[in-house]
Amino acid sequence: MRRPGLAVRLAARNLRRRPGQALLLLLTPTIATGVLGVALSLYGSADEPWNRTWRATEGFHVAFTVYHPPDEAGDRALVDTLRRRATQLTGAPGVVAVGGPRSHLYGSIRLAGGTEDLTAEVRDPGPYQVDQPLVTSGRWLGEGGGVVLESGLAATLRAGPGDTVTIQGRPFPVRGVAQTVSRGRFPLSRPAQVWVTPETARQLRALGMTEEGFELQLRLADPARAADFAAAHRSLEAVPSSSSVVPYLETWQQRRSESHSDIDILAGTLFAAGTLIAILAVATASVLIAGRMAAQIRQVGTLKAVGVTPRQVMLVLLVEHLAVAAAATAVGLGIGRLLAPPIAATSVTLLGRPEPPPLTVTRVLIVAAVAVAVVLLGTVRPALRGIRQSTLRSLAAGPRPPRHPGRLAGLAARAGMPLPGVLGLRSAWRRPGRLATNATGLALGVAMIVVALALRDSVELLQLRPPEPGHAASDAAVAVLYDQIRAVIFGTAGLLLVLATINAWIVATFAARDAARNQAVLRAVGATPRQTVIALIVSQLAACAIAVALGIPLGLGLWRLMEGGDLPEVHLSATSLVLLAAAVPVAFAVIVSVPARLLARQPVAPLLAYE
């Protein structure tokens, strides 16, 4: 085809001729690319708001934190040693500004419904070279005492300047509310945080708050070298193994990643879901494209008859299916850009409005690769078959004749199986290629149903413990994240079921189409419509039986692989697997019966003229 325009026109015509199939073909990879698109758009969507706050507050590049469990016997000498070491760090090469070391006191704050663990960071009124919290309402620390609330804590308490909060059982006035990147946002990040002056800290110590440790924050000449700087000073983290004191160096990038880990967990869950959906989409697309190819065989024959080479025929098919893949990529990425911000906005960790990261080539390629894989993996085999088939055979355009006489149906007949069942078995067994294609597609569908069941059970395991003292609000915040993961898991399970059903429907409709002539012949020689429906159902149940036998172990294997991640361990009961093994063929029979009945209602003569 010297002019690629002809290939494009032929491909466009193919797609337009069967718009329903083209839409289904587009929908199949789009479900996968859509979920992956959302996952990829979620990853990093909270980074830019965090970066803005980080820049506005002169955020740290490297932090040296020493944590001393408040309820453990003191190792004050070690903490003091570490504080001296930290002071030495301030003179290290590359350090351009220093914040702290700032002491942390441990206590509790009263919230509606209980108390919550609290860290009070002790600061003089400032200003600071590193980590100048951004006051969003009221005033920063100064004369007259009081506390400044971290913005997430203020939002949870619904408290602001002029209100009072109860710390260690005593009311303290709220001077203001501020944002920082030094700590994650309450309640997902805990303990809750307030800032206090040294004078207020003395009052709090008198009320029983204990030393929890300190944090030293540094800004470097080159923030991109924060990891190298931390690596060069790892010796600071060395403490006797028997000590309960925990010192650690952390870069700003690490803190940013941890600060909105809920969004990353959600994105990771969606990515895993998208991968599963893509696997099933390959099976669905394979069955769909094989069916479309069967319908296009005559056109392939015509093209070859007028002198188009097999390679050129392949070009037409590639253009057609790559166009679908391109559309699926665009729609998937669009869905991602559209849905990621409102999903991310539900996070309690955000410091401002979420922004999906820019569309990098890598992200586009990931989504495009999935779409192309889904469509092309399904194209190759039927396309090659159509091209290799002789031109004359292609022009005849009927379904490929069976190759092998079967024995199973003979055995079934001798065992007294009713005639429609025997006919169905013969039909299934004598087309091993089609049986294998359909069984593979359905097996992946069954496997995904098993995964969906396991996902559903894993959701039950995400139930939280009753709130513990000191975690009243933060447990509720984690519950929000779990609710989101639950929604993703249920959505994934639902999409897997939808795809498995679409898969079964495609298998059923193409099976009915391929069987149309034989069904008509059967009716012409006296088979009733009901008998032909039964024969068609039985012919497809053979593939379904193989699919159940293969799909259940495959699904369990896939789930075992997934369990290696963050998902809780789930053991599907034998009962639920037996029920599944029984329910799948019944459901599939119901699905097949729809096109089979529609076929049986058609008059015989036009069906005989079908070929």
Add this chain to the structure above:
Amino acid sequence: MDLEVEAGEAVSVMGPSGCGKSTLLHLLGGLERPDAGELYLGGVRVDGLSETRWAVFRRRNVGFVFQAFHLVDELTAVENVELPALLVGGSRRAARRRAMELLDRLGVAGRAGHLPDRLSGGEQQRVAVARALVNEPLVLLADEPTGNLDSRATGEILRLFGELGQAGQALLTVTHDARVASTADRLLTMRDGAIVAQTRLGAGTSVAGLLASLADLAGER
């Protein structure tokens, strides 16, 4: 169209392509529904039968030989032939015996275990004829039953068809072959969906005479 075929009578239908010959067979066999009119087979009015009743009626009383054979391509030759016998509830053994008898009679017993795709056009045609005859139907509807056959096989099929009349079975054959048409008791000529002529054929009707009368008919039109 008003047509009555007696039990044991053989009727040939001729006419140009597209004149409705095959449609007539389809209507008589219940494969298509008439828009209007009445249709009786063996004294039973069948034009209003449901699909299921038609199928049950057809399996016992109507045999079809299609121009395109229409064998079930997933069944071997002998399985195709025994299928109508099994559908009426006959035993597998009896159905197989009867099917093999017919295949033997038509000279394709040696191909009984082959799938249709492995048979030549003529062999498929003979299998289709055997299938149509296996239940000894009230009426046999044959659309170009010898179109793919050599002279010898054509002769054997015509002999088989000739025996139908003796058993009281009616035969309606659509054909373009004057030799086949001349073996019938009556010749219908169709044009534009209507019967335009009916010719009673005697035992002495020659092919040449038949062709001459058809030519006259064409000239009158």
